[in-house]
Amino acid sequence: KTYQQQMYQKHFGSPIKPTHNYRGYPILGSIFHIESVPGDYMLHYDSDMLLHQEPDYSWIDEGIKLMEQHPEIMAIRPLTGPPTEDGIMYQKNQSLKPEAGGFYKFQFFSSRVYLINHKRFDKLLPLPILWRSYKNKFLNQMPLSLKTLLNYYTGKGKLDSWEVMVSMQLEKTDYVRATMSSPKAWTIHPKDRSPEFIGALPNIIEKIEQGWYPPEQAGHYDFISKYWL
Secondary structure (H helix, E strand, O other), X not given: OOHHHHXXXXXXXXXXXXXXXXXXXXXXXXXXXXXXXXXXXXXXXXXXXXXXXXXXXXXXXXXXXXXXXXXXXXXXXXXXXXXXXXXXXXXXXXEEOOOOOOEEEXXXXXXXXXXXXXXXHHOOOOOOOOEOOOOOHHHHOOOHHHHHHHHHHHOOOOEOOHHHHHHHHHOOOOXXXXXXXXXXXXXXXXXXXXXXXXXXXXXXXHHHHHOOOOHHHOOEOEOOHHHOO
16 A cells, blocks of 8 residues: 555545645645654644744643643644733634633644644544535535545545544544643734735744734734734
8 A cells, every 4th residue: 555545544544535635735744744753742833823932931841741631632732822911812703711720622623733642643533534515416415435435536526624624523532622821832823925914024023032912912813914014
């Protein structure tokens, strides 16, 4: 078997051909990251993420400690968005407060930044294979297993996001994805790709590294351009 066939058999329980999802995000590449690391933990950052971390503090070291203390944590990441004074985090139109252990719990997975426990992730496998909706209503009503066969033999259909498949499986278990509540490290996700943003990016990175952010950005994960530019 090829490497792809071996990995997909382990991670999905079925041979599938696409290496990327419908948006071009690497699914086989995401699996390769996890499988290529010999240790118990694997770290991933999307290349556009902006990170602040205080000197002499490591969110990775702290994250491993939390995962050792809490066996229900399958993956962990630093705070999403700069800290608020009351510890509230705004996500998907909700205001969230952290658990007593120093983290927020979720049963949906995000692939932008994560520190994953390899052995715990393996217990989620195989993941469900999810396909994007077809224009043909009849094809949409087919069981997932038949959609997978259809793609294998005809090439019809596009894979959904890997993080959606992980999230669906995570919901069926007692495992969680944790976001640390410590204000000593946090990330911002920049959606803006305008020339104005690109031109200001070196200055933005410098401010974030120093721990500066507009008060209106506190608690919000996505970069809010109007408060920075």
